[in-house]
Amino acid sequence: MTAEQLNKIEKKLKIAKSFLPPEAYAILLREHQKALAELEHFEALVKVVKQRMGVLDRIQVRPDFDAPPGGFSIGLNERNECILSFGFGTKEVFNDYVASGVIAHELGHYIEGHPQEKMAWFLPFMGSPREIFDGAKKQRYPQIRQQEYDADAVAAQFGYGPALIQSLYWSMDNGGDGPNPGETTHPKLIDRINRLREYDERKAA
């Protein structure tokens, strides 16, 4: 989070305070503070995972009010900047170990050059307070099953396989609605778990 971005947020909060009823403003402020703390937390975690995986490029980290808690995604915005986003509230449902596995998977997409398509990204902190509550429409790049396996393999290569397996189990427990929203575009969670296990066994052999 840059000073310029923080400035923008503070300005917007000031404007919101001028027209929102005090109770609504209090909620907005609380949500903002939570999001900021969560953002700081994940920025630090992403830095650690990036270092371990040797990713030197700048990757922006953003909370995504439109994604479920526990959901992470990666993509490029109109300016070709890489953005890793996470569902608001993820910090509460994922411990750092599991979150690291999912971040490693997302960075696996990046290393493999998957997030090529231009995406319309919803950046909650850049939007108006109204947008923050409404969420926004965002185009997701079409996911291809093979890309998911490839990103998993990259994460496993850097030792994040077991953490990723835990996140997949977590997703299954939550009706498969976690990091992998649908099996129409993603492999079955259990298939990904099995492949990651095979990968670990091959490495151990």
Ligand SMILES: [Zn+2]
């Ligand atoms: Zn993926």
